[in-house]
Amino acid sequence: IGWSERRATKAAQKLPENHEEILTKAFLHEAYIICDHAIPAALRVNTDQTQLIYQQGTKTTWNEKGAKQVATVGQEEKRAFTLVPSIAADGTLLPMQAIYAGQSSRSLPNPSSPGYDEAIDFGFRMRPSLTSTYWSTHETMHDLVDNIIAPYFDRTKEELGLPPSQCSIWKIDCWSVHKSDEFVTWMKKNHNSIIIIFVPGGCT
Numbered sequence: 001i002g003w004s005e006r007r008a009t010k011a012a013q014k015l016p017e018n019h020e021e022i023l024t025k026a027f028l029h030e031a032y033i034i035c036d037h038a039i040p041a042a043l044r045v046n047t048d049q050t051q052l053i054y055q056q057g058t059k060t061t062w063n064e065k066g067a068k069q070v071a072t073v074g075q076e077e078k079r080a081f082t083l084v085p086s087i088a089a090d091g092t093l094l095p096m097q098a099i100y101a102g103q104s105s106r107s108l109p110n111p112s113s114p115g116y117d118e119a120i121d122f123g124f125r126m127r128p129s130l131t132s133t134y135w136s137t138h139e140t141m142h143d144l145v146d147n148i149i150a151p152y153f154d155r156t157k158e159e160l161g162l163p164p165s166q167c168s169i170w171k172i173d174c175w176s177v178h179k180s181d182e183f184v185t186w187m188k189k190n191h192n193s194i195i196i197i198f199v200p201g202g203c204t
Contacts, residue, residue: 015202022200030197033169037195041089042156043168045149048204049136049175053080081134084144086152094152095123097144101134123148136175138183150191170194174201 016022033039084097100107107128109116119126125147127140136144153168172178179198187196 019203023203026200030169033195033197037167039167039169040160042092042160043153043166044089044171045086045094045152045169046089046171047084047086047144047149048173049082049084051080052083055079082136084136086149095125095148097125097127097140097148099127099129099134099136099140101132102128103130104128136177138177138180141177141183142186145187145191150194153194165193167193167195169197171197171199173199173204
């Protein structure tokens with residue numbers, strides 16, 4: 001009937017035309033900070049947010065040969081939560097934060113769920129967004145820094161015999177919450193030894 005196995009289509013994010021120049025400048029900027037503040041690999045952490053869908057669909061389906069628009073079952077599934085992983089440049093994986101849509105702890109996984117106790121023992125943070133979405137907010141970012149990022153840096157400095165004033169690097173993307181004056185000001189006031197580096201827009 002003229003069908004073939006096809007992948008779902010989606011809009012592709014375009015790299016900036018001068019992305020090589022942008023990334024070179026970002027690399028040199030980070031290298032300068034590392035050198036100027038003598039920041040070891042263990043004190044350089046990269047964090048990102050990723051959507052995790054509860055019931056993952058497939059990326060392929062059967063459709064007419066040559067079709068320009070292809071949809072698949074589950075491709076637009078929005079019942080999900082946000083997972084926030086962080087990893088240090090020396091390979092250390094930090095505890096993760098998970099954010100669920102809802103106004104209370106009733107939105108979170110049941111404590112009797114398989115693996116729940118193990119996740120808590122590893123230091124995972126499960127937080128309701130207190131909004132109608134599961135995206136990170138200023139409040140969840142404060143929770144992430146106060147309970148995962150900053151404690152990791154403090155422990156690592158102690159283990160390496162470095163003073164509390166030792167600077168560290170936290171690399172995050174250019175999301176509006178991250179770059180907002182409110183969040184940047186909060187970081188400077190509460191965690192002034194953490195230097196934030198932003199991944200250039202469109203280059204993640």
